[in-house]
Amino acid sequence: MTWDRMQELMWPATWETLRMVGLAGLATLLVGLPLGLLLVLTGKGGPLQNQAVSRALGVIVNVGRSIPFVILIVAVIPFTKLVAGGTSLGWQAATVPLAVGAIPFFARLVETAVREVDGGLIEALKAMGAGTGTIVRKTLLPESLPSLVSAFTTTLIALIGYSAMAGTVGGGGLGDLAIRYGYQRFETAFMWVIVAEIVIIVTVLQLLGDLIARRLGHRGNYRSTLSLLRAAKAAKAAPRAEKTAEDLASSH
Amino acid sequence: MITTKGLTKVYRSRGRDVLALDSVDLHVREGEVFGVVGTSGAGKSTLIRCVNLLERPTSGTVTVDGVELTALAGSEQRAGRELREARRRIGMVFQHFNLLSSRTVQQNVELPLEIIGLDRHDRRRKAAELLDLVGLADKAGSYPSQLSGGQKQRVGIARALAGDPKVLLSDEATSALDPETTRSILKLLRDLNQQLGLTVLLITHEMDVIKSVCDSAALMRGGKVVETGQLTDLLADGHSRIARDLFPLGAFGSGAADRTVLEITFQGDAPAQPFVSQLARTYQIDINILGAAVETIAGRLVGRMRVELPGSHTDNVVPIGYLRQQGLQVDVLDLSNGAAA
Numbered sequence: 001m002t003w004d005r006m007q008e009l010m011w012p013a014t015w016e017t018l019r020m021v022g023l024a025g026l027a028t029l030l031v032g033l034p035l036g037l038l039l040v041l042t043g044k045g046g047p048l049q050n051q052a053v054s055r056a057l058g059v060i061v062n063v064g065r066s067i068p069f070v071i072l073i074v075a076v077i078p079f080t081k082l083v084a085g086g087t088s089l090g091w092q093a094a095t096v097p098l099a100v101g102a103i104p105f106f107a108r109l110v111e112t113a114v115r116e117v118d119g120g121l122i123e124a125l126k127a128m129g130a131g132t133g134t135i136v137r138k139t140l141l142p143e144s145l146p147s148l149v150s151a152f153t154t155t156l157i158a159l160i161g162y163s164a165m166a167g168t169v170g171g172g173g174l175g176d177l178a179i180r181y182g183y184q185r186f187e188t189a190f191m192w193v194i195v196a197e198i199v200i201i202v203t204v205l206q207l208l209g210d211l212i213a214r215r216l217g218h219r220g221n222y223r224s225t226l227s228l229l230r231a232a233k234a235a236k237a238a239p240r241a242e243k244t245a246e247d248l249a250s251s252h
Numbered sequence: 253m254i255t256t257k258g259l260t261k262v263y264r265s266r267g268r269d270v271l272a273l274d275s276v277d278l279h280v281r282e283g284e285v286f287g288v289v290g291t292s293g294a295g296k297s298t299l300i301r302c303v304n305l306l307e308r309p310t311s312g313t314v315t316v317d318g319v320e321l322t323a324l325a326g327s328e329q330r331a332g333r334e335l336r337e338a339r340r341r342i343g344m345v346f347q348h349f350n351l352l353s354s355r356t357v358q359q360n361v362e363l364p365l366e367i368i369g370l371d372r373h374d375r376r377r378k379a380a381e382l383l384d385l386v387g388l389a390d391k392a393g394s395y396p397s398q399l400s401g402g403q404k405q406r407v408g409i410a411r412a413l414a415g416d417p418k419v420l421l422s423d424e425a426t427s428a429l430d431p432e433t434t435r436s437i438l439k440l441l442r443d444l445n446q447q448l449g450l451t452v453l454l455i456t457h458e459m460d461v462i463k464s465v466c467d468s469a470a471l472m473r474g475g476k477v478v479e480t481g482q483l484t485d486l487l488a489d490g491h492s493r494i495a496r497d498l499f500p501l502g503a504f505g506s507g508a509a510d511r512t513v514l515e516i517t518f519q520g521d522a523p524a525q526p527f528v529s530q531l532a533r534t535y536q537i538d539i540n541i542l543g544a545a546v547e548t549i550a551g552r553l554v555g556r557m558r559v560e561l562p563g564s565h566t567d568n569v570v571p572i573g574y575l576r577q578q579g580l581q582v583d584v585l586d587l588s589n590g591a592a593a
């Protein structure tokens with residue numbers, strides 16, 4: 001297969017994958033974030049402590065996480081048809097099982113991240129007269145933001161993996177392409193090119209996520225690193241400045 | 253300003269009951285700095301957390317500034333609206349500062365103002381004022397991770413003052429700080445108390461803290477308040493545990509039966525008289541000074557001295573009477589258990 005032909009096939013598939021993952025990621029964020037928060041808030045000692053709700057949510061999340069994705073795709077077909085308007089095929093339809101699979105995964109990660117917020121901060125907010133909503137908005141979310149960004153990055157990467165499987169049931173995308181050409185038509189070289197592309201996408205995503213998380217996490221420290229660098233530069237520049245002054249003096 | 257009546261708190265952990273507060277009656281007067289001391293596990297933190305109902309007492313009442321907080325609705329996890337509003341009038345500072353790392357110093361101080369619902373402009377102005385008050389105007393744009401412990405606590409104090417509280421609660425606010433920083437934070441608390449008329453209830457395990465800032469104190473042990481009062485009164489009371497702990501004088505003397513050990517306490521201008529030499533001259537006795545200390549407590553000069561006289565207690569009735577006449581407070585130590593007789 002020529003490189004031109006490969007590209008011709010790869011671009012639309014890449015676009016399909018990104019669309020699937022993007023849409024499913026958005027749905028995961030919108031549902032998984034509140035779900036994860038609710039797990040914390042209704043948990044023991046939480047401001048909305050409620051054992052029944054907490055247990056029920058816990059079971060749903062655990063069941064969701066234990067079902068293998070291939071089975072999930074088939075299992076949610078009726079629901080997929082309902083959401084995607086009668087069809088269970090195509091990239092739009094594939095986002096449904098993707099989101100259903102990723103939501104419990106992300107919700108657990110959100111729960112862990114939010115639980116890590118220092119209890120002392122929550123107490124400080126309570127002492128200021130803050131209600132539950134304020135505590136969530138002013139402390140739990142902003143303080144766990146770096147971990148939440150990491151959690152979302154991990155989820156998006158998992159979604160790329162899932163999307164390869166979703167592709168085989170008509171979702172299209174890079175995974176589907178790799179299997180159709182690489183496996184079924186023995187275009188091994190093409191398969192490896194696609195694998196390389198997926199690796200690049202995942203790597204870029206991970207680096208980007210890490211960068212954002214780190215920037216958010218080191219508010220203060222990050223700045224001080226910058227100012228340290230600046231100070232170091234200034235220190236280096238200073239002797240040179242002195243030297244020019246000396247040069248000037250000696251030239252007189 | 254703060255009154256607790258029969259405050260009792262029982263923790264139920266794994267089927268076992270822990271009595272953390274046992275019917276505590278406390279009264280903190282308006283405008284004073286009130287210190288609570290006691291060993292670890294005595295219930296000090298539980299007490300202060302019950303004052304703003306971060307902890308719901310099992311029974312008893314808490315009244316702050318005329319409002320009975322225990323009567324307001326809400327559970328331990330979730331406070332009702334009225335209680336939340338009452339809390340806005342009670343500032344709290346914490347041992348580990350509890351500042352939000354995602355916010356700058358200025359934004360941290362603005363946080364309670366956001367909760368109150370002040371607009372952006374007023375928040376800015378108020379936060380700048382407060383940071384100026386605690387001496388951190390130049391750090392407004394820094395993040396907590398860029399501050400020293402003492403600076404963090406100043407931010408904590410500025411934040412606690414944002415809602416113009418009448419009462420400030422402080423649980424071991426200086427325990428994570430070095431002695432010098434501790435002194436500067438205590439001075440700040442004292443200044444705020446005097447300038448703003450702020451009532452301060454503070455928890456500490458250091459007698460030095462009580463000595464340097466408090467007007468009144470309470471000693472807790474096993475969930476009970478075993479002693480409470482104004483420091484000047486406690487110091488005048490030879491039996492006071494707090495006064496004794498404020499003035500550790502060390503050695504108790506030889507312990508021989510034919511000796512009498514006295515503890516002499518003086519307040520105000522009593523030390524102006526050279527009573528030791530007068531006593532020695534008048535009664536021709538050799539006085540052995542075992543220990544002495546002079547301190548400023550609650551703004552008054554207070555001294556305590558431990559001396560040893562030859563002869564038994566009955567032999568020394570006259571010299572003791574002489575000292576008491578000079579306006580000094582004299583306690584005869586019973587050496588067998590080291591307590592004042």
Ligand SMILES: Nc1ncnc2c1ncn2[C@@H]1O[C@H](COP(=O)(O)OP(=O)(O)OP(=O)(O)O)[C@@H](O)[C@H]1O
Pocket residue numbers: 263264265270271272290291292293294295296297298299457
């Ligand atoms: N949440 C809790 N659950 C169960 N027991 C508790 C809880 N909080 C405190 N206690 C118990 O209540 C008692 C009083 O604790 P508290 O924290 O008030 O002591 P403290 O005087 O502040 O001690 P420290 O000087 O060490 O801070 C202790 O025996 C403690 O074990």
Ligand SMILES: [Mg+2]
Pocket residue numbers: 296297298
């Ligand atoms: Mg404590």
